[in-house]
Amino acid sequence: MRKKIVAGNWKMNLNLQEGIALAKELNEALTADKPNCDVVICTPFIHLASVVPAVDASIIGVGAENCADKVSGAYTGEVSAAMVASTGAKYVILGHSERRAYYGETEAILKEKVQLALANGLTPIFCIGEVLEERQQGVQNEVVYKQLAGSLYDLSAEDFSKIILAYEPVWAIGTGLTATPEQAQEIHAYIRSTIAEKYGNEVAENTSILYGGSCKASNAKELFANADVDGGLIGGASLKAADFKGIIDAWKE
Numbered sequence: 380m381r382k383k384i385v386a387g388n389w390k391m392n393l394n395l396q397e398g399i400a401l402a403k404e405l406n407e408a409l410t411a412d413k414p415n416c417d418v419v420i421c422t423p424f425i426h427l428a429s430v431v432p433a434v435d436a437s438i439i440g441v442g443a444e445n446c447a448d449k450v451s452g453a454y455t456g457e458v459s460a461a462m463v464a465s466t467g468a469k470y471v472i473l474g475h476s477e478r479r480a481y482y483g484e485t486e487a488i489l490k491e492k493v494q495l496a497l498a499n500g501l502t503p504i505f506c507i508g509e510v511l512e513e514r515q516q517g518v519q520n521e522v523v524y525k526q527l528a529g530s531l532y533d534l535s536a537e538d539f540s541k542i543i544l545a546y547e548p549v550w551a552i553g554t555g556l557t558a559t560p561e562q563a564q565e566i567h568a569y570i571r572s573t574i575a576e577k578y579g580n581e582v583a584e585n586t587s588i589l590y591g592g593s594c595k596a597s598n599a600k601e602l603f604a605n606a607d608v609d610g611g612l613i614g615g616a617s618l619k620a621a622d623f624k625g626i627i628d629a630w631k632e
Protein backbone atom coordinates (compact mmCIF):
# COMPACT_ATOMS: atom_id res chain seq x y z
CA MET A 380 0.00 0.00 0.00
CA ARG A 381 1.37 3.39 -0.95
CA LYS A 382 1.81 6.04 1.70
CA LYS A 383 -0.62 8.86 2.40
CA ILE A 384 1.39 12.02 2.91
CA VAL A 385 0.81 15.64 3.78
CA ALA A 386 3.94 17.73 3.23
CA GLY A 387 4.44 21.43 3.92
CA ASN A 388 6.63 23.70 1.81
CA TRP A 389 7.43 26.81 3.80
CA LYS A 390 9.14 28.43 0.77
CA MET A 391 10.98 31.66 1.74
CA ASN A 392 8.85 32.40 4.79
CA LEU A 393 9.45 32.50 8.57
CA ASN A 394 12.71 33.48 10.25
CA LEU A 395 14.56 30.89 12.33
CA GLN A 396 12.74 31.62 15.59
CA GLU A 397 9.34 31.62 13.88
CA GLY A 398 10.17 28.37 12.11
CA ILE A 399 11.22 26.60 15.32
CA ALA A 400 8.07 27.87 17.06
CA LEU A 401 5.85 26.58 14.24
CA ALA A 402 7.59 23.18 14.21
CA LYS A 403 7.15 22.85 17.98
CA GLU A 404 3.50 23.89 17.86
CA LEU A 405 2.76 21.38 15.11
CA ASN A 406 4.70 18.67 16.94
CA GLU A 407 2.63 19.26 20.09
CA ALA A 408 -0.64 19.20 18.19
CA LEU A 409 0.24 15.96 16.37
CA THR A 410 1.60 14.30 19.52
CA ALA A 411 -1.74 14.97 21.21
CA ASP A 412 -3.77 13.88 18.18
CA LYS A 413 -1.77 11.41 16.06
CA PRO A 414 -2.00 11.80 12.28
CA ASN A 415 -3.38 9.14 9.98
CA CYS A 416 -0.72 9.87 7.35
CA ASP A 417 2.97 10.68 7.04
CA VAL A 418 3.66 14.33 7.79
CA VAL A 419 6.64 16.23 6.38
CA ILE A 420 7.74 19.83 6.75
CA CYS A 421 10.18 21.27 4.21
CA THR A 422 11.99 24.34 5.46
CA PRO A 423 14.66 26.80 4.36
CA PHE A 424 18.17 25.33 4.63
CA ILE A 425 19.19 27.34 7.68
CA HIS A 426 16.20 26.08 9.67
CA LEU A 427 16.92 22.39 9.17
CA ALA A 428 19.47 21.78 11.93
CA SER A 429 17.18 23.45 14.48
CA VAL A 430 13.85 22.06 13.28
CA VAL A 431 15.00 18.41 13.12
CA PRO A 432 15.62 18.13 16.91
CA ALA A 433 12.46 20.18 17.66
CA VAL A 434 10.12 17.47 16.35
CA ASP A 435 9.46 13.80 17.04
CA ALA A 436 10.90 12.00 14.01
CA SER A 437 8.30 9.25 14.35
CA ILE A 438 5.54 11.84 13.71
CA ILE A 439 7.10 14.56 11.55
CA GLY A 440 9.75 14.16 8.86
CA VAL A 441 11.84 17.18 7.91
CA GLY A 442 13.06 18.12 4.46
CA ALA A 443 14.83 20.83 2.47
CA GLU A 444 13.27 22.78 -0.39
CA ASN A 445 16.18 22.28 -2.78
CA CYS A 446 19.75 21.00 -2.98
CA ALA A 447 22.73 21.55 -5.26
CA ASP A 448 23.35 19.68 -8.50
CA LYS A 449 27.02 19.22 -7.58
CA VAL A 450 28.68 17.02 -4.96
CA SER A 451 30.89 19.66 -3.27
CA GLY A 452 33.48 22.30 -3.95
CA ALA A 453 33.68 25.85 -5.27
CA TYR A 454 29.95 26.59 -5.71
CA THR A 455 29.47 29.66 -3.53
CA GLY A 456 26.08 29.84 -1.88
CA GLU A 457 25.00 26.30 -2.77
CA VAL A 458 23.98 23.59 -0.28
CA SER A 459 24.69 19.97 -1.13
CA ALA A 460 22.48 16.92 -0.62
CA ALA A 461 25.12 15.56 1.79
CA MET A 462 24.89 18.75 3.88
CA VAL A 463 21.09 18.49 3.97
CA ALA A 464 21.34 14.84 5.08
CA SER A 465 23.89 15.74 7.77
CA THR A 466 21.23 17.83 9.57
CA GLY A 467 19.04 14.76 9.99
CA ALA A 468 16.62 15.89 7.29
CA LYS A 469 15.15 12.99 5.31
CA TYR A 470 13.41 14.67 2.35
CA VAL A 471 14.13 17.25 -0.32
CA ILE A 472 11.72 19.01 -2.66
CA LEU A 473 13.13 19.04 -6.19
CA GLY A 474 11.77 20.51 -9.39
CA HIS A 475 9.36 22.96 -7.80
CA SER A 476 7.89 25.17 -10.51
CA GLU A 477 9.28 28.26 -8.76
CA ARG A 478 12.80 26.85 -9.10
CA ARG A 479 12.18 25.87 -12.72
CA ALA A 480 10.73 29.29 -13.58
CA TYR A 481 12.87 31.71 -11.53
CA TYR A 482 16.18 29.86 -11.23
CA GLY A 483 16.44 28.18 -14.59
CA GLU A 484 16.33 24.59 -13.33
CA THR A 485 16.15 22.34 -16.35
CA GLU A 486 15.24 18.67 -16.61
CA ALA A 487 18.96 17.85 -16.93
CA ILE A 488 19.90 19.82 -13.79
CA LEU A 489 17.05 18.19 -11.88
CA LYS A 490 18.23 14.78 -12.97
CA GLU A 491 21.59 15.48 -11.29
CA LYS A 492 19.87 16.74 -8.15
CA VAL A 493 17.65 13.66 -7.91
CA GLN A 494 20.64 11.35 -8.23
CA LEU A 495 22.60 13.21 -5.54
CA ALA A 496 19.59 13.26 -3.22
CA LEU A 497 19.15 9.51 -3.60
CA ALA A 498 22.89 8.87 -3.20
CA ASN A 499 22.70 10.67 0.14
CA GLY A 500 19.68 8.77 1.39
CA LEU A 501 17.22 11.63 0.95
CA THR A 502 13.70 11.06 -0.38
CA PRO A 503 13.01 13.47 -3.26
CA ILE A 504 9.56 15.05 -3.41
CA PHE A 505 9.67 15.68 -7.14
CA CYS A 506 7.31 18.34 -8.50
CA ILE A 507 5.75 18.41 -11.95
CA GLY A 508 2.95 20.46 -13.44
CA GLU A 509 1.85 22.64 -16.33
CA VAL A 510 1.37 26.41 -16.63
CA LEU A 511 -2.01 27.98 -17.44
CA GLU A 512 -1.45 28.30 -21.20
CA GLU A 513 -0.53 24.63 -21.41
CA ARG A 514 -3.70 23.65 -19.53
CA GLN A 515 -5.73 25.89 -21.87
CA GLN A 516 -4.14 24.17 -24.87
CA GLY A 517 -4.91 20.79 -23.33
CA VAL A 518 -1.27 19.65 -23.38
CA GLN A 519 -0.88 19.07 -19.62
CA ASN A 520 -0.29 15.32 -20.02
CA GLU A 521 2.51 15.89 -22.53
CA VAL A 522 4.08 18.49 -20.21
CA VAL A 523 4.16 16.29 -17.13
CA TYR A 524 5.34 13.31 -19.17
CA LYS A 525 8.30 15.32 -20.46
CA GLN A 526 9.16 16.44 -16.93
CA LEU A 527 9.03 12.88 -15.63
CA ALA A 528 10.93 11.34 -18.51
CA GLY A 529 13.52 14.14 -18.62
CA SER A 530 14.58 13.84 -15.00
CA LEU A 531 13.41 10.50 -13.60
CA TYR A 532 12.84 7.82 -16.21
CA ASP A 533 16.52 6.90 -16.46
CA LEU A 534 16.42 5.75 -12.83
CA SER A 535 16.36 2.05 -12.00
CA ALA A 536 13.01 0.76 -10.75
CA GLU A 537 14.57 0.43 -7.31
CA ASP A 538 15.60 4.09 -7.23
CA PHE A 539 12.35 5.32 -8.78
CA SER A 540 10.46 3.56 -5.98
CA LYS A 541 12.12 5.90 -3.47
CA ILE A 542 10.55 9.00 -5.03
CA ILE A 543 7.42 10.87 -4.00
CA LEU A 544 5.77 12.82 -6.81
CA ALA A 545 3.84 16.06 -6.43
CA TYR A 546 1.57 17.25 -9.22
CA GLU A 547 1.33 21.02 -8.86
CA PRO A 548 -0.46 22.88 -11.65
CA VAL A 549 1.38 26.21 -11.76
CA TRP A 550 -1.89 28.10 -12.27
CA ALA A 551 -3.13 26.83 -8.90
CA ILE A 552 -0.07 27.72 -6.83
CA GLY A 553 -0.70 30.61 -4.46
CA THR A 554 -3.54 31.83 -6.65
CA GLY A 555 -6.53 30.55 -4.70
CA LEU A 556 -7.49 28.57 -7.83
CA THR A 557 -7.50 24.85 -7.11
CA ALA A 558 -7.70 22.04 -9.61
CA THR A 559 -11.11 20.44 -9.28
CA PRO A 560 -11.07 16.97 -7.74
CA GLU A 561 -11.89 15.63 -11.24
CA GLN A 562 -8.98 17.48 -12.85
CA ALA A 563 -6.63 16.25 -10.13
CA GLN A 564 -7.81 12.64 -10.38
CA GLU A 565 -7.59 12.66 -14.19
CA ILE A 566 -3.98 13.77 -14.37
CA HIS A 567 -2.85 11.76 -11.32
CA ALA A 568 -4.28 8.65 -13.00
CA TYR A 569 -2.43 9.58 -16.20
CA ILE A 570 0.84 10.05 -14.27
CA ARG A 571 0.38 6.67 -12.61
CA SER A 572 -0.31 5.06 -15.98
CA THR A 573 2.96 6.37 -17.42
CA ILE A 574 4.84 5.02 -14.38
CA ALA A 575 3.16 1.65 -14.95
CA GLU A 576 4.24 1.70 -18.59
CA LYS A 577 7.82 2.48 -17.65
CA TYR A 578 8.30 0.52 -14.40
CA GLY A 579 5.34 -1.86 -14.21
CA ASN A 580 2.16 -1.94 -12.17
CA GLU A 581 3.67 -2.71 -8.81
CA VAL A 582 5.98 0.31 -8.81
CA ALA A 583 3.14 2.52 -10.11
CA GLU A 584 0.74 1.31 -7.43
CA ASN A 585 3.30 2.01 -4.71
CA THR A 586 4.21 5.53 -5.83
CA SER A 587 2.65 8.32 -3.75
CA ILE A 588 1.43 11.19 -5.92
CA LEU A 589 0.58 14.36 -3.97
CA TYR A 590 -1.52 17.27 -5.19
CA GLY A 591 -0.31 20.84 -4.64
CA GLY A 592 -1.82 24.23 -5.43
CA SER A 593 -4.08 26.22 -3.08
CA CYS A 594 -4.85 23.08 -1.08
CA LYS A 595 -6.40 23.96 2.25
CA ALA A 596 -8.44 22.38 5.03
CA SER A 597 -11.69 23.26 3.26
CA ASN A 598 -10.84 21.42 0.00
CA ALA A 599 -8.34 18.76 1.11
CA LYS A 600 -10.91 16.11 1.86
CA GLU A 601 -12.51 16.16 -1.59
CA LEU A 602 -9.09 16.18 -3.28
CA PHE A 603 -7.71 13.32 -1.14
CA ALA A 604 -10.87 11.28 -1.70
CA ASN A 605 -9.72 10.50 -5.26
CA ALA A 606 -8.20 7.10 -5.88
CA ASP A 607 -4.94 8.44 -7.32
CA VAL A 608 -4.43 11.43 -5.00
CA ASP A 609 -2.26 10.30 -2.10
CA GLY A 610 -2.02 13.55 -0.17
CA GLY A 611 -0.88 17.12 -0.61
CA LEU A 612 2.11 19.42 -0.92
CA ILE A 613 1.03 22.55 0.90
CA GLY A 614 2.45 26.07 0.61
CA GLY A 615 0.55 28.92 2.26
CA ALA A 616 -1.61 26.72 4.47
CA SER A 617 1.48 25.04 5.99
CA LEU A 618 2.57 28.28 7.68
CA LYS A 619 0.08 28.05 10.52
CA ALA A 620 -0.11 24.90 12.68
CA ALA A 621 -3.92 24.92 12.85
CA ASP A 622 -4.33 25.33 9.07
CA PHE A 623 -1.82 22.58 8.33
CA LYS A 624 -3.33 20.24 10.89
CA GLY A 625 -6.72 20.84 9.30
CA ILE A 626 -5.33 19.38 6.06
CA ILE A 627 -3.64 16.47 7.89
CA ASP A 628 -6.99 15.73 9.54
CA ALA A 629 -8.59 15.40 6.09
CA TRP A 630 -7.18 11.84 6.15
CA LYS A 631 -9.32 11.06 9.18
CA GLU A 632 -12.82 9.69 8.87
Ligand code: 13P
Pocket residue numbers: 388475547551552553554555591592593594612613614615616
Ligand atom coordinates in the same frame (compact mmCIF):
# COMPACT_ATOMS: atom_id res chain seq x y z
P1 13P B 1 0.12 27.00 -2.20
O1 13P B 1 -0.44 25.91 -1.30
O2 13P B 1 0.49 28.25 -1.44
O3 13P B 1 -0.73 27.24 -3.39
O4 13P B 1 1.54 26.43 -2.74
C1 13P B 1 1.59 25.17 -3.27
C2 13P B 1 3.01 24.82 -3.47
O5 13P B 1 3.69 25.39 -4.33
C3 13P B 1 3.61 23.80 -2.61
O6 13P B 1 4.86 23.41 -3.07
